[in-house]
Amino acid sequence: MICPHCSANLLYKERTGNTCSKCRKSFALEPKSAPHGLSDVGLRRAVERLTADGRITVTVGQLHYATGRRHLVGGAAPERRGSLGCAIPALLAGLPTLGFALPHPAGAGAVAALAGLALVAIGIRSAVRWTRFKPMKPRELLWSADDFRRSVTDPWQRRYGVLPRGLVTEDSVRPRPPAAPVAAVLCEDRTVRTFLQANAFEERHRVLVVPDPASVPAGLPVVVLHDAGAEGCLSVGRARAALAGHRVLDGGLPPRAVMAQPKALQLRQPDVLPRTMELLRAEGGLGEAELGWLAEGWWSPLAAVPPTALLDAATRAVERLAAAVRAEDDPAEVRRRALAVGFLTWPEQST
Template sequence: MKCIYCNTDSTYRERSDGSCKRCHRRFAFEPKTMNKQFVLTDKAFQAAINAVSEKETLFFTPRQLYYQLLSPKVKPPKLNQKGSKGWVGVTIIVIFFSIWIPGFVGGVMSAFTHNDLPPRILAGIVPPILLGLVLWWRFVPLIGIAFWLSTIIGELVALFTKNWLTGLVIGSGLFVIGLLLRFLVPTPRGKGAKKLIGKLAKRPPISYDYFKTTLLDRWLAVHGQPLKMLPEGGRLRPALRNQSESDMEQYSFDRLLVVDKAETVDVLLANNLHFETNMPIVSLDGYPQDVFPEVLKTVRRNLNLKVFALHDTDAKGCLLPLRLREDSSWFPQPNITVIDLGLTPRQVAAQPALLLQKQTRLESLPPELKRNLSPGERRWLQAGNYAELANFRPARLMRAIFQSLQCAAEEEQRLKAAAASDPRGFFQTSQPTARHPTDQPPTSGGWPTPPSTR
């Protein structure tokens, strides 16, 4: 295991005292004595810190570090996303190699061994096994299994019956049956993908509480506080708070971002998203408390205010847009536009790499969710599933917010231009909708589906 300070590699015997053999700095983790379900080294933990902080340029929360640490440990399910033309190509490749490889290998081995039976066995069984494993790993398991079994059975039948035509017919028939099963068994393509992804979604191998009390506390005790890590639970360090309420009334804001957790507010404020977008950021429970009343008072004066809701994929989070729209304690004006940025269950279903959490106790869903979630989404929540925004690193989270704001602004300009070119009023304007960045040519980052306007 390598030391994070001098990069010296120490064997288990050389680090028996828990320190580096060269610089004698302590190791935080010992893979040999850790739980086999989740083995960790100091280098891996440091790499997760560098990744989530973009090499110590962005602030992050402990929960974001938790998900970043798990991201290489939990791989998304390998799903088929190729079209029908791809399957034609795979089938042609399979048929070609099923004929060429056994013949070539068998011929070469027969020339050197002067014995016909062993080369035929090796040529008929070993290449299909290898090619079947490649098909399993690279394309689809069912085609790999079909090719593997059909070829082996066909070769064995030919060897024992001494009739190669019979073996060829049986092997080819089994392979055709395998291909037919491939098209009869549903695969994750199109709309059916989201349902299957939900079943295949990965669960974290360790809980956040275990990460915090066992791994993070151990790291802090040995190596100290990471430079860009924020305190947990919405307690932004005073040195990072640069907001002033004395001249708040001099400003006018066209946009407001409301999130469901104070720690999400902290990471966005610490990374200056509010300055770069000229948009205040507050939480549902009134955080940050020192400026929340002034912010709410200021934004209420703007009748054209647009409110963006950002939340986890749980029942409380999915209710956030409705509450902002209908709770008069937030906005008494009935014409306030509320745009749901997510996360919603349908957005989570489109990203199989996200780690899902499971509630230990299922609760009945609020009836209001019927107004903005489909029956399938409600069933997904009712089953105790939820996903957290902390799945996303700060850079990706802010990039998605930037893109959604830009799309909302472009949509508003389009509607204004259409209305201005229609002086007789035949063009009926509507509330702007925040189009999702992936409605355009694919770009990096962003949410998986278009957010909705409530």
């Protein structure tokens, strides 16, 4: 580990008690125990990358996703209940044993028969279980968001007093809504709302960033930002149902954008309920490949999109909404303007 104070390269035994043995100064994070193997120097570098060297502000939740994408737990594929490694040896041992027992019904033959039957039974049971699968384990980050905060940002603030420049907590940003908003941005993810507000998105675009349909003022058009997941995709339909009379536009992260991007963070939850999939099919707008991906429980958090790409995509969504409002009675003009601002594809994600 590199000491954040004197830049000495320290062995584990040279930094006991979170103190550098060279300069005698303490540090916040021990990489052997901190989430995602973070050290003080590593955390500063991660924040510098996420903030584009200080040009934007990011949240602790975004840092959690960015540093945790290589630290996942849970299966990407279902696990079998049984093992052929047990079934085959048991059958290979049990069947010859039974063959020996048949011509010797008494004495050693009887013992061999019992042993053979037991081995064959074990082999058959293991083989049958091998054809069945365990319930799917969720695929998620090794450390939860709460654990990340308790183990990373809280110790950092205790040691240094403030977070690194450009990093904010979700409860530290005060919204600054414009006096006369022209639209609303609806997003259920608190991390994303805080990120937009911390970067003066409301003031720059004259929009309100709100958490739910009930917070949308009367008459304002709405753009919905959401995760690439079953519930996220359904949130657009829920918003339209709750906001009758409002223009509601889907500006969320589409599953196809995640599926096409190998570096995107793909998490998995238990299989989606059939009723949920029926609703998604009824709403339309998703291809069969996307529906299959969602049905298997795959999803990707909007907050895991690289911050600069997320800010660009949110800007394009608002521009698309403005274009639709200006050309409300001309569908061809809506599409022409949308293509001009590039809303049909999300920016490529990068680490």
